[in-house]
Amino acid sequence: MTESTHDRHPMTGNEMSPSAAGGIERHQYDVVVIGAGGAGLRAAIAAQEAGARTAIVCKSLLGKAHTVMAEGGIAAAMGNRWPEDNWEVHFRDTMRGGKMLNNWRMAQLHAQEAPERVMELEDWGALFDRTEDGLISQRDFGGHKYARLAHVGDRTGLEMIRTLQQRAFQLGIDVFMECTVTELLKDADGNGRIAGAFGYWRETGRFVVFEAPSVVLATGGIGKSFKVTSNSWEYTGDGHALALRAGASLINMEFVQFHPTGMVWPPSVKGLLVTESVRGDGGVLKNAEGKRFMFDYIPEYFKAETADTVEEADRWYDDKKNNRRPPELLPRDEVARAINSEIKAGRGSPHGGIYLDIASRRTPEFIRKRLPSMYHQFKELADVDITAEPMEIGPTCHYVMGGVEVDPDTELSAVPGLYAVGECSGGMHGSNRLGGNSLSDLLVFGRRAGAAAASYSDGLGGSRPAIAEQDVKAAEQSALAPFEVEGGENPYTIQQDLQQSMNDLVGIIREGAELERSLAEIEAFKERASRMKVEGHRQYNPGWHLSIDLRNMLIVSEAIAKAALAREESRGGHTRNDFPGPDPVWGSKNLVVTLNADGTGVELTEKPLPEMPDELKKYFE
Structure with a gap:
């Protein structure tokens, strides 16, 4: 893998290429993981263990990821409480919970590999509650036939983050905290490959470029587009929007889970x-x-x-x-x-x-x-x-089942070198996620994404993609645009109006007329956002941070509302008052979202569900 010598950045202590001295700060890695929750940490660990020089870039402080809110446990058919439990039952429960709209291969891999991933955590020092026999304790959760959630009281996510962070530090993975990625950068040759990422330090407002042929998105969900949500401030759909703008597709975006x-x-x-x-x-x-x-x-x-x-x-x-x-x-x-x-x-x-x-x-x-x-x-x-x-x-708005459309075995998107894992990826949960499946999801597919990303970078040899300087300049100008507006609107008022609109019109119960109204309102919000005005300078400027997040929130909100309007049935996390029951026609296809030609909105296409093999169909007879 790539070897290079770097100076230390005076603020963060992270390594910095000497070329940063006269301009935008630059770093070179084989794999860059965006997001430091369970999915991002597990992907980075897998990439580093595979020999890739790996970095984690996170919007918040390390340890503050939303994974800590996943308190109940990790779903894995270990059979510690019920010996009858096995991966086949877990697979069936997951598919039924998702109303059969799941990618069957992802559900299969998840059920088969989750127990090993839990044992791996224990090997790395995770302290689980125990059964009377000294085995990892497992509790009951909604939708699971058997008690299968490995847990640590009601602080399982916190223990997972602690364990994964400790493992990442042991491996020497570089971490860039409080650094927001605003754009993915592609190969200057025009062949569509990922070449890196552009972002800025939230404290100083200074820009930074990460040169890497593999990028793993692990940015979480979209909950801050809704007024009432369990999600923290980071959940503004960054990974979804970054992937769309890079040329990837999103799937199942109409399915938003409202935690009871x-x-x-x-x-x-x-x-x-x-x-x-x-x-x-x-x-x-x-x-x-x-x-x-x-x-x-x-x-x-x-x-x-x-x-x-x-x-x-x-x-x-x-x-x-x-x-x-x-x-x-x-x-x-x-x-x-x-x-x-x-x-x-x-x-x-x-x-x-x-x-x-x-x-x-x-x-x-x-x-x-x-x-x-x-x-x-x-x-x-x-x-x-x-x-x-x-x-x-x-x-409360809790989780989005929709996300970046990926290959089930490698988590590769439609863009070479771009991977997605965790809540910002789609397909695994279908129309509804069972409780506890999120933590096992990020462990199973985080490992797979990190290993695949490292393998891809290694296979490039000396033909690593190069970043076009005009793309860096364009990303810089886009980020600074709100400072140039005269007499524009405060981004906070636009966000509040968007949250209220999504809550009222694209919430737990939906209707066609309300969804059409929401799309009209989102168009108006986009127009208002084009005239956002940010006061002050780039240091310590939360208004500027929000103006950048808001672009992502608007495009992702449009994807949710447009897909919800198109799906004329009720299934899982998508309930239509005007189409109250499930429709077998809609049960055989996914809705796929891509960015339109001019990059100002989204387009929808229908895609048939992948055909489940006969040896798996028998579990539903």
Whole structure:
């Protein structure tokens, strides 16, 4: 792999090529990973272990990635609680959860390789909760037939990030923190290959170029386009938009998951995630009348394996000898729609949610031991003691199933040298993701993406792509454009209006007329964004940061709304009031989004689902 000598950057301590002294700072690597969550860290580890000189570039501080919010566990059919569990059952659960719109090959690889990836984490020092026999403990989660989430209390994501970061440091991977990538750069020869990435230091506003023939996108989701979301400020669809502008395609963008349980009070924390572990450990959902309403919302295709009486559901929690699970553990899309229906029917809590009750079902000692983060979260932020009283919760925008269309084995996009993994990639989860599958997804495909990216760079030999200087200049001018506008609009007002529009018109329940209105409003937001004005200078300028993020949010929001308008059915995370049921015609195809010819909007095409082989079809007969 490439060898070079570098000076140290005076601010970050990272290596810097001597050519940076007189102009834009430059760095050379074999693989650059954009994003430092679980997916990015696992990809970087795999690339470095394969011999590639690897760097991680992240928008925030290391350790602040959204992976830490994935509290419940890592889904893997290890069979520690239920020996009957295996990859075939996990594969079936995943496909059924995604309403059969998943890329079957990705779902297969994920189910087969997840147990090994979990054991790998343990080898690297992760400390999991244990069973009575000393094995890694596994808990129940919605949509999974068996208890299969390896967990660390309700802080699993935090332990995963800690372990992966430690491994990355051991391997000597360079990390560029608080550095935002604004454009992907391609080969000066015009052959379409990735040649690197352009970005800026958030602290100083100075620009930086990363020269690399392989780039792995691991930038997470799109939640900050919505007003009520569990997502942190980083989730502005950066990877989705970067891929589109580079020539890649997005798939399944209409499918946005609204997690059933987010905080609703006080207003300052509205949308903050309440882990599914609460329901996995015995919590139940009740309306304002005290009724466990989920029994009224069991879909036909889940009735054979879902308890239909309170007594049967409670017995399952006590002995787990039968497989008819409580309806609170249905897939997230089903639970979120049920909660939404109760609230709309006037049976909601005083603050516009419903109640999640574990206090009446588990001892205070059990709750504090199994759910320490939730106990402290409600105590500190809402002055609610969850060991003594129910929580008020409601649906919150949580996850996008759609993302960059990739090869299932290598995570390669349509652009040579560009890979995508984690939430910014699409296909694995179909129309709805099961809880716990996100952490195993990023482990399985992070490893595959990093190894493939390293192999691609190594195979180039001396024919590495070169960056065109005019592309660097164009990226610089684009980033600085908001400073040149006279009398323009503040980007914060545009963002607030976009979030409200997406919440109201492209939310949990959709209608054709509202989606058409949302697209018209997005066009107006794009026009307003072209006249954004940023005051001040480039140092410590959050308004400038938002102006760059907003471009990504607008194009990704358009992709979601346009795909949602086109899909005239209800499936998974996409519910149409005017097309209330699933349509078998739509169940056989994906919607693919690309950038239009002038780069100002998106276009849609239909693509048939890949044909599942007969040896896998048998699991659904």
